[in-house]
Amino acid sequence: MDNLYFLLCSYDNLLLAYKKARKHKTLRPEVLDFEIDLENNLLALRTELLFHIYRPQPLTSFIIRDPKTRKINKSAFRDRVVHHALCNVIEPFFERQFIFDSYANRKGKGTLKAIQRFESFSNKISLNHTISAYAFKADIKHYFENVNHSILLNLIKRRIKDQRIIWLIEIILGNYSNQDRSMPLGNLTSQFFANIYLHELDYFVKQQLKIKYYLRYVDDFVLLHNSPKELVQFKEKINFFLQDKLRLRLHPLKSKIMSLAGGIFFLGLRLFPHHRLLKKSNLRKFTKKYQQLSFQYLQKSMSYDHLYNFMEGWIAYAKIANTYKLRKNILSNFETDFSREISTKEIKC
Secondary structure, eight states: OOOOOHHHSSSHHHHHHHHHTTTOOOOHHHHHHHTTHHHHHHHHHHHHHHTTOOOOOEEEEEEEEEEEEEEEOOOOHHHHHHHHHHHHHHHHHHHTTTTTTTSOTTTSSHHHHHHHHHHHHHHHHTTTTTOOEEEEEEEBTTTHHHHHHHHHHHHHHTTTTHHHHHHHHHHHHHOOOSBOOOOOOOOOOHHHHHHHHHHHHHHHHIIIIIOSSSSEEEEEEEEEEEEEEHHHHHHHHHHHHIIIIISOBTTTTTTTTEEEGGGGEETTTTEEEEEEOOHHHHHHHHHHHHHHHHHHHHTSOHHHHHHHHHHHHHHHHTTSOOHHHHHHHHHHHHHHTTTOOOOOOOOOO
């Protein structure tokens, strides 16, 4: 498509990108600053992109521990608008090639759909848990730190022929690192590029290994089979493919073959044949975060709405598991702690 870059740079696309970038962040200072002079800011971005003088601002880095330590790199808001503008125009070229059972950062997918699909696979392969079945639950070691830029660009060039789009992607990748690899956690483009990169794994598993029961969520993926010996062979072939083609490795401690009957750890849950439990580490993470936000609210450094939205989001996530009594107790304590606050909304257990 010859005019793809001009479509990216169009005012309408940049305005749509701005609306997507500000979603759930409307009160943040950087968003408010940008929209004070919204039209001129978007026109300035458009000019920079059209004349190839656009350069992203340095990333802001911070560390989170939840419970493992991770470095998050945050782009400036104007750069997040560009990320959305880019994904708006190139996503359709890749979405049509992605396999059905890739569940991260895609419309109509997500955590709940991935868990439901896993349970459907589990029921089928075990004949409703009447025969033995196993899962190879895999994790790629330091995935985002090891994405190779050259390999990624070559994969993108298969679908995108407009060299101006490639130029912009190279500019974005160059802002991530001084090396030829790594992508920052927390950016839209990183999430989208992650699916492009690991689509190669999806294709290998489905088309070459012919594995029927397979699904992936970013770099967490799972294969189901009735034979643990077969899964051992699949594991070896996948690890060789990752090293040879994508310069990646399976995590030696987090990639295991387990019986479905004993429960499979996946996406923050432990999935048993007939029920789901939250991982204990997830509950500890919630408790720590809730205490931090409560303290910030009491110190008047954060609004009640922020705390309320956190609680509402976590309760929605916890509903995926069998946690009715847990959610009821947590909500009861929340209502007691903040009984003076008036809200037009109600968090449903």
